Amino acid sequence: MNLFRNKPSEGDIALFHSCDRxxxxxxxxxxxxxxxxxxxxxxxxxxxxxxxxxxFIQGEHRFDDPRVQKPLExxxxxxxxxxxxxxxxxxxxxxxxxxxxxxxxxxxxxFVLEMHDISIDEHQFFLKAExxxxxxxxxxxxxxETFRRQVRRRLRx
Numbered sequence: 496m497n498l499f500r501n502k503p504s505e506g507d508i509a510l511f512h513s514c515d516r517x518x519x520x521x522x523x524x525x526x527x528x529x530x531x532x533x534x535x536x537x538x539x540x541x542x543x544x545x546x547x548x549x550x551f552i553q554g555e556h557r558f559d560d561p562r563v564q565k566p567l568e569x570x571x572x573x574x575x576x577x578x579x580x581x582x583x584x585x586x587x588x589x590x591x592x593x594x595x596x597x598x599x600x601x602x603x604x605x606f607v608l609e610m611h612d613i614s615i616d617e618h619q620f621f622l623k624a625e626x627x628x629x630x631x632x633x634x635x636x637x638x639x640e641t642f643r644r645q646v647r648r649r650l651r652x
Contacts, residue, residue, distance in 0.1 A: 503560070503649060503650040503651055504558075504559045504560060506559060507558045507559050507560055507563060507649075507650055508650055508652065510556055510558060511558075511563075511646055511650055511652060513550070513556075514547060514550055514551070514556070517543060517546045517547045517550055518543040518544060518546065518547035520639075520643065522540065522543050523544075523635075523639060525540065526540040526541070526543075526544065527632055527635065527636065530581075530628065530632055531629070531632055533600075534600060534601035534606055534625070534628065535585075535588075535598055535599060535600045535601070536581060536585065536598070536599055537596050537597070537598055537599075538595065538596050538597045538598075538599065539595075539596045541578075541581055541599075544574055544577065544578060545578060547574065548571055548574050548575055548578060551567065551571055552571065560649050560650070562645050562648075562649050563642075563645050563646060563649050563650065566638065566641040566642040566644075566645050567642055569638045569641065569642070570635070570638040570639055570641075570642045572638070573631065573634040573635040573637075573638040573639075574635060574638075576631050576634065576635075577631050577632070577635055580624075580627055580628055580631050581599070584601055584602060584624045584627070584628065585599040585600060585601055585602075586599060586600065586602070586603055587599055588600040588603035588607060601624060601625065601628060602621050602624060605617075605621040606621070606625070
C-alpha cells in the first residue's frame, strides 16, 4: 500500500475510456503494422486516428493529471505528423476499389508498380518519403508506449 499515491481522477478515467473508444491500442497497432509492413492503410483506420487527434485538439479535452497529459501531448504531435504524412504521400491503390474503406499506398507508382524510368532526384524523393514514414512510425510508437505506461501507472487502467 502506497500512502502517497493519489487516487486517480474519475474524470481522467472517463476521458481515457472515451478516447480509447475512438482509437484503442489494437486499432493503432494494426494501422502501424500495415503502414510499416505494406506501406499502406485503410481509410477507416486513418479516420480513427484523425478522430482521436480531433477529440483532444478541437474538443479541448485535457487530463487533470499532468503526468498523463504531457505524454498525451507528445502523442498528439506524433499522430498529427503521421496524419500529414499519410495525407501527402499516400494514394488510393488499386484505383478500381469501391466502397468507403479504400486502401491507400505510399506512392504506389514507385513502391508497388516499381517504376524503372525515373531520375535520381525522383528516386531520392520516394526514398525520402519512405524514411519519413518510418521515422514518424517510430515516433508514434515511442509516444504511445509512454502515454499508455503513464495511463497504467497513474490511472491504474
